Amino acid sequence: MNSKEIDLDDIEGNSFPGIIIWIRGDYVNPRAIKIGIIGGGQLGKMLIQEAKKMDFTVIVLDPSKNSPCKKIADKHIEGDLHDEDKIKELVKKCDVTTFEIENINTEVLSKLEDKGHKIFPSPKILEIIKDKSKQKEFLDKNNIPTSKWERITHIEKTANNLGMPFVQKACCGGYDGRGVQVINGQDDFKNSLKGDSFGEKYVDFKKELAVMVSRNINGDIKSFPVVEMDFNHGENICDTIIAPAKVSKDIEKRAKKLALECIKAFDGIGVFGVEMFLTKNDEILINEIAPRVHNSGHYTIESCTTSQFEQHIRCICGLPLGSTELILPSVVTNILGEENQYGEPYYKGMTEALEIPGVNVHIYGKSEVKPFRKMGHVTVVDKDRERAIKKSNDVKNILKAISKKGANNE
The missing domain is CATH 3.30.470.20 (ATP-grasp fold, B domain)
Structure with missing residues (x-):
């Protein structure tokens, strides 16, 4: 990154625009760099543990009063992960923001990114990936091999097109086995997932x-x-x-x-x-x-x-x-x-x-x-x-x- 000449005496207690501020190409004050994490679970906790090895300042947004991250973060903002005001508060306090969970407000994050705030990975990538049907479209568009699939409008039609068994997945919100259903035969139709979903050809x-x-x-x-x-x-x-x-x-x-x-x-x-x-x-x-x-x-x-x-x-x-x-x-x-x-x-x-x-x-x-x-x-x-x-x-x-x-x- 480009070096930036500033007075060493000015750095303590200040937050600077950009990401890492290198001083004279050789020096950095990690405590002056604020990293924001959206989500306060175990992944965030392990990110904080590594960030603190390098003495970065970490601020976390999470709705829980007792999240794993709260115990070790420098600051904890209590709020819903879709709350526009809370997300803005976090991002504006930090030099760079990241996340440890996909089910968050990508719309406000994209607007903040467009205004110059550093958010990695980009919320525009997250917008594609968190909707698994959009993720499949992206893979197809870029000629990256993946299983045959289609959006489900009628479960019977998908069964005819893909054959059985096939895997039904919720477009959004699924994790740790939730939002996934294997359709082995017609008897499983009644237990199929409700809401927006797609079917994948079962991969042997x-x-x-x-x-x-x-x-x-x-x-x-x-x-x-x-x-x-x-x-x-x-x-x-x-x-x-x-x-x-x-x-x-x-x-x-x-x-x-x-x-x-x-x-x-x-x-x-x-x-x-x-x-x-x-x-x-x-x-x-x-x-x-x-x-x-x-x-x-x-x-x-x-x-x-x-x-x-x-x-x-x-x-x-x-x-x-x-x-x-x-x-x-x-x-x-x-x-x-x-x-x-x-x-x-x-x-x-x-x-x-x-x-x-x-x-x-x-x-x-x-x-x-x-x-x-x-x-x-x-x-x-x-x-x-x-x-x-x-x-x-x-x-x-x-x-x-x-x-x-x-x-x-x-």
Whole structure:
């Protein structure tokens, strides 16, 4: 970025326009740089942890009085993520703004961006990605391979066009398995999703892969290693991440190339999660793209030279991209709330889990446990990938998120 000559004595306590203000090409006061985050969940919390390593000031907007971010942010603005006034308040207080959730007010963000405020990734990209049907249109328009699909007007017509089974997805608002329904036959029509949705031809895949891609404001771009994902098919929640994926060098190369093409097509700035299907014929199809740090990139905290969270801060603040080199293989397992558990969270088996070499436990700090709610994750690192998988399976059976009532009843 361009250097700007200013007096060192003038910087303390001031917020400056632009992003990073370099002084004489060599000096920067990170505390003077205010980063805004829309959303106060676990992704925001992990972004703040990396931002605070470099002493940036972080302001968060979230409706919850007890969000994971509130405990560690420099300032917390309590407000709805669609509240125009609250979003304006956040953006105007900050030098650069980002987000950790898609379901936010992109219309006001686009207007603020047009007025010169720095918002990354661009809300115009988010507007495309958060509506999954627009995302599919974008992929088709840019000749990026994805599964056959169509918007649903009549479920019977879509069934005839795509064949059964097919996957019905809500255009907006779906996450962690919500807003997704597999239509196996006519008996499922009555349970189909209501509201705007589209159908995707069912892909007979052998693996689900993901690649995190980072691109900074200078256009520098890097991909992280290819990982494979395993899902809890009962709740359709990503359950396990294996890094690196157990695929050939050719598939790894093609997956990274395709992921980079996606983000270049968007002209995106920040970290993006690109999810893919590897078909039985070794074809790679784009499933979905997340315009933010992502569950499939959590392994990077312990496993890579630079985590996805640090990389995102680097991207949006005009800093050089960090190395994405894999240091050690790893496996990530989500800590989900147990069935029928509601209330103040307690974690059963923490001591036993931490006795296993290579186990790293991340608790998100949510104030209430609910069934299948993401309460944390565990990353197991090991020089041997298969040994890491075994340890991860052991941890999954040991560490449980339950309620205080559940703990008292045991």
